[in-house]
Amino acid sequence: MVRSCRSPAPRTGCQNPGRRHRQPGPQCQPTVAVGRHLAATAPVGNRLRLNRPQRQRQGLPRPRKRFGQHFLVDGGVLQDIAERVAPTPEDLVLEIGPGRGALTAPLRQRLERFVAIEIDRDLCAHLRERFPEPEVRVIEGDVLHLDLRQLLEEEQRSTLHVVANLPYNITAPVLFRLRDHADVVRRAVLTLQKEVAERLVAQPGCRAYSQLTVFLGQCARISIARLIPSTAFKPRPKVDSAVIDVEFQPGRVPVDDLRLFETVVKAAFSQRRKMLRNALKSLPAPDGTGTVTTVDLERLADEADIDLTQRAEDLSIGQFARFAAVVGAAGSSA
Incomplete structure (x- = not known):
C-alpha cells in the first residue's frame, strides 16, 4: 500500500471526518453562561468575576453561616421596625446584631444615642466606620455574655429598650437572657422566626403552647406586631419571620419560688x-x-x-x- 504524500487539508470549525467542510457557525463557538451555570470552557478568572457578589465589589462583609446571618433588606419593613422603638428618657436602646447597619441607619435618625452589639469582627469594623460615636456605640461581642447592668451604669440609664433581628439559632437563648433581666429590660422589639412568635403568643390548649410560652408569659406581655416574608431577607431564609412587641412586667404572674x-x-x-x-x-x-x-x-x-x-x-x-x-x-x- 502506498501512502499519499499530500498534506491533509486543514480542519476547521466543527468538521467531522468524511463530511463536507463547513465554516464554523455560531453554534460551534464556545459560550460562557452567566450566573451560577458557567460553561466548563470559561476561563477561571471569568468564572470568579461572574460569580462575585455585588456586595464584595462594594466592600461589604458577606453573611456568615456560622452566625446564622440573614440580613433584613426591605426598606419599608426596616422603617416600620424603627418607628416601633419608642424609648423613655430613662431607657438605653440596645440593638442586638446590627449586621451591616440596615436598621441602625433609621434608628440613628430617630435617636440621639444608642448602643449596638455585634459578634462579627468584620461587621463591627464596617459599623464603626459608617456610624461613628457619639451617636452610636458599637460593641464587639456576644450579647449572651454582655453584662447588661454594667452597660446601663456606663451609659447612665436605668432600663433597656432592646431591638433586634435575631438569628434563628440564638433566639431562645436571647429570650431567656432577657427574661433573666426582666427587672432592667423594659421593652423589646424583636424580629424572629414566625413559628417561634406563634409559640410565644399561644394560648393553653393549642399545640403551639410550650415551655417557652409559659416562661416568657410569666414575666412579659407579648404580641405579634407584623409578619415579614422570607423575601425581605438576604440571603433568603427558608421560613417567614415576625416582629413581636415584648413588654416586660416582672411578677406579671406571681411566683413564690x-x-x-x-x-x-x-x-x-x-x-x-x-x-x-x-x-x-x-x-x-x-x-x-x-x-x-x-x-x-x-x-x-x-x-x-x-x-x-x-x-x-x-x-x-x-x-x-x-x-x-x-x-x-x-x-x-x-
Whole structure:
C-alpha cells in the first residue's frame, strides 16, 4: 500500500471526518453562561468575576453561616421596625446584631444615642466606620455574655429598650437572657422566626403552647406586631419571620419560688403528650427523698385544683404557678 504524500487539508470549525467542510457557525463557538451555570470552557478568572457578589465589589462583609446571618433588606419593613422603638428618657436602646447597619441607619435618625452589639469582627469594623460615636456605640461581642447592668451604669440609664433581628439559632437563648433581666429590660422589639412568635403568643390548649410560652408569659406581655416574608431577607431564609412587641412586667404572674416553678414546668413539658399524672412523676418528693409518689402527687394536685388527666399544654401559666406554690409549701412543712 502506498501512502499519499499530500498534506491533509486543514480542519476547521466543527468538521467531522468524511463530511463536507463547513465554516464554523455560531453554534460551534464556545459560550460562557452567566450566573451560577458557567460553561466548563470559561476561563477561571471569568468564572470568579461572574460569580462575585455585588456586595464584595462594594466592600461589604458577606453573611456568615456560622452566625446564622440573614440580613433584613426591605426598606419599608426596616422603617416600620424603627418607628416601633419608642424609648423613655430613662431607657438605653440596645440593638442586638446590627449586621451591616440596615436598621441602625433609621434608628440613628430617630435617636440621639444608642448602643449596638455585634459578634462579627468584620461587621463591627464596617459599623464603626459608617456610624461613628457619639451617636452610636458599637460593641464587639456576644450579647449572651454582655453584662447588661454594667452597660446601663456606663451609659447612665436605668432600663433597656432592646431591638433586634435575631438569628434563628440564638433566639431562645436571647429570650431567656432577657427574661433573666426582666427587672432592667423594659421593652423589646424583636424580629424572629414566625413559628417561634406563634409559640410565644399561644394560648393553653393549642399545640403551639410550650415551655417557652409559659416562661416568657410569666414575666412579659407579648404580641405579634407584623409578619415579614422570607423575601425581605438576604440571603433568603427558608421560613417567614415576625416582629413581636415584648413588654416586660416582672411578677406579671406571681411566683413564690422561680426555680421550683421552672422545675415543675420543665417536668410537665418533658413528656408533653402524656398526662400530667405520668409527666410529673419526676418531681422531687415533698420530704426531699427521691421522687414524688402517686399518692402525694394526687394530694398536691387536689390542693392546687389541677386535673392530672390533662396535659402540660392544657394548663395556664397561673395554674402552673399555683401548683408550684403548693409543691413548695408541702416541701417546707415536710
